[in-house]
Amino acid sequence: MTKHFDVLYLGSGHGTFDGAIPLAARGKQVAVVEPDLIGGTCPNRGCNAKITLDLPASLKNQVDRFQGYGLDGKTKLDWGANYAHERQVIEALPTMIGGMMQQAGITLIEGRGQFSDAHTVTVNGATYTADKIVIATGLHPHQLTVPGAELTHDSSDFLNLKQLPEHLTIIGAGYIALETASMALAAGSQVSLLMRGDQALRAFYQPLVEQLLDQLVAQGLDLHRNWQATKFTAAGDQVTITSAAGELTTDWILNATGRDPNTADLGLEKIGVNFTTNGITVDDHLQTSVAGVYASGDVIDKQQPKLTPTAVFESTYLMHLFSGDTTNAIKYPAIPSVVFTSPRLAQVGQVPATPTAQQHVNLVDLKADWYREATRDLTGQTLTVTDNDQHLIGAAELSEQAENTINTVLPAIQYQLTPAQREQLVTLFPTIGFSAWAAI
Ligand SMILES: Cc1cc2nc3c(=O)[nH]c(=O)nc-3n(C[C@H](O)[C@H](O)[C@H](O)COP(=O)(O)OP(=O)(O)OC[C@H]3O[C@@H](n4cnc5c(N)ncnc54)[C@H](O)[C@@H]3O)c2cc1C
Ligand SMILES: NC(=O)c1ccc[n+]([C@@H]2O[C@H](COP(=O)([O-])OP(=O)(O)OC[C@H]3O[C@@H](n4cnc5c(N)ncnc54)[C@H](O)[C@@H]3O)[C@@H](O)[C@H]2O)c1
Numbered sequence: 001m002t003k004h005f006d007v008l009y010l011g012s013g014h015g016t017f018d019g020a021i022p023l024a025a026r027g028k029q030v031a032v033v034e035p036d037l038i039g040g041t042c043p044n045r046g047c048n049a050k051i052t053l054d055l056p057a058s059l060k061n062q063v064d065r066f067q068g069y070g071l072d073g074k075t076k077l078d079w080g081a082n083y084a085h086e087r088q089v090i091e092a093l094p095t096m097i098g099g100m101m102q103q104a105g106i107t108l109i110e111g112r113g114q115f116s117d118a119h120t121v122t123v124n125g126a127t128y129t130a131d132k133i134v135i136a137t138g139l140h141p142h143q144l145t146v147p148g149a150e151l152t153h154d155s156s157d158f159l160n161l162k163q164l165p166e167h168l169t170i171i172g173a174g175y176i177a178l179e180t181a182s183m184a185l186a187a188g189s190q191v192s193l194l195m196r197g198d199q200a201l202r203a204f205y206q207p208l209v210e211q212l213l214d215q216l217v218a219q220g221l222d223l224h225r226n227w228q229a230t231k232f233t234a235a236g237d238q239v240t241i242t243s244a245a246g247e248l249t250t251d252w253i254l255n256a257t258g259r260d261p262n263t264a265d266l267g268l269e270k271i272g273v274n275f276t277t278n279g280i281t282v283d284d285h286l287q288t289s290v291a292g293v294y295a296s297g298d299v300i301d302k303q304q305p306k307l308t309p310t311a312v313f314e315s316t317y318l319m320h321l322f323s324g325d326t327t328n329a330i331k332y333p334a335i336p337s338v339v340f341t342s343p344r345l346a347q348v349g350q351v352p353a354t355p356t357a358q359q360h361v362n363l364v365d366l367k368a369d370w371y372r373e374a375t376r377d378l379t380g381q382t383l384t385v386t387d388n389d390q391h392l393i394g395a396a397e398l399s400e401q402a403e404n405t406i407n408t409v410l411p412a413i414q415y416q417l418t419p420a421q422r423e424q425l426v427t428l429f430p431t432i433g434f435s436a437w438a439a440i
Contacts, residue, residue, distance in 0.1 A: 008033065010121070
């Protein structure tokens with residue numbers, strides 16, 4: 001017998017569960033289809049796994065900076081123990097998230113979903129119908145097409161390494177490439193990073209990106225610009241990478257050249273859901289080209305960064321839409337982003353390469369703040385961008401605590417606080433929050 005639901009989600013990541021759980025708790029009949037680990041990329045092979053491995057790496061760098069300033073004796077990162085801790089932290093997450101869904105009354109269906117019509121999905125031969133179906137199938141690592149590409153590895157493979165290679169080579173210059181380089185350098189690997197062009201982290205404020213690259217090079221990064229791999233060849237236990245610029249032989253290669261939307265084999269063409277190579281096309285209510293079929297999270301073709309906070313915001317919006325709380329179009333807030341390198345690079349809002357007459361840019365050295373002297377965090381900068389009425393409209397920072405600076409100033413941007421209103425918000429002293437608030 002075909003089971004019918006109010007809402008059925010394809011995928012169980014943040015694009016689904018942050019909205020699906022409260023939706024089911026409000027009495028809607030909800031189903032979630034998932035072929036893999038419950039919770040999707042972020043908990044299992046993304047944010048949570050990565051940050052657990054990174055925290056000791058960034059802490060090690062902080063301890064190193066305090067040598068001769070109150071600490072005596074450098075520390076060593078034990079990758080095997082770091083990996084074991086990562087597993088301990090993340091292994092329980094699928095059961096925890098699945099338990100929260102079941103407790104709310106959600107039916108979990110194991111398997112890969114495929115549309116047979118706009119209201120019907122088949123999973124392992126069984127048929128399920130729903131008034132509304134949400135496609136939240138996320139992304140998968142981009143595959144290189146040059147000969148020998150099967151000799152490279154993806155970010156999940158890296159997060160599962162019990163032991164780091166002596167010489168790691170990373171292809172790409174985005175989030176995953178730089179975060180992995182930062183961790184591996186702290187763990188003592190030799191790291192080469194091959195940039196296809198001349199710019200890393202294209203969406204970020206480039207003067208700060210260049211400072212970040214300088215700092216990683218100072219930590220030992222072997223950085224090659226304009227170096228495009230044309231071939232990979234096995235060389236004993238190693239792999240040789242060929243490019244027009246020369247050859248490089250290495251122990252292990254991370255392909256960090258981006259992630260592509262999971263739009264294949266869903267039956268989208270059959271039911272008429274439009275999509276591009278960047279994801280599923282949606283309107284301002286996250287509805288696809290087919291009535292009753294929605295999309296949420298990374299799989300959407302959008303301008304906003306494909307991050308967990310964006311996926312959480314979208315799944316929560318859909319929960320309100322499906323519950324009848326709103327009929328309004330989605331209105332995205334200022335969405336912050338951070339690269340978890342050491343130092344971190346974080347930003348939010350407008351960070352113009354060439355400011356207009358309405359954008360006033362102020363770039364200040366961390367050194368100007370006494371608290372950064374106390375934290376031995378002295379080499380980055382803080383960027384603030386204000387409009388003609390002194391509202392904060394953008395901010396960025398390169399520092400070990402940049403994520404906390406940007407989190408602190410978010411309300412000033414989102415609610416367009418005036419200088420007088422900002423004065424009414426008093427932060428703890430001495431903290432990074434105080435420094436951040438003082439900077440705006
Ligand atoms: C290494 C790495 C580190 C990251 N670090 C951060 C970070 O620090 N901060 C941050 O904000 N973001 C980070 N991200 C991005 C973040 O993980 C994603 O933005 C987030 O997971 C998006 O959630 P989602 O639900 O849209 O997709 P996913 O979490 O990818 O979930 C999609 C789910 O759909 C399932 N699925 C696929 N096809 C089907 C089908 N046919 N039927 C049913 N289910 C299907 C998949 O198995 C998957 O579980 C990171 C990503 C990676 C890869
Ligand atoms: N801290 C975070 O929030 C975080 C961390 C990791 C991943 N993520 C998310 O995961 C996703 C994927 O991250 P990513 O770093 O793989 O993608 P990305 O888009 O950030 O970077 C891809 C990089 O690969 C390069 N590239 C593309 N094709 C190439 C080729 N053929 N040869 C060489 N270089 C090539 C690009 O120029 C770019 O530098 C993003 O959506 C990102 O938002 C976020």
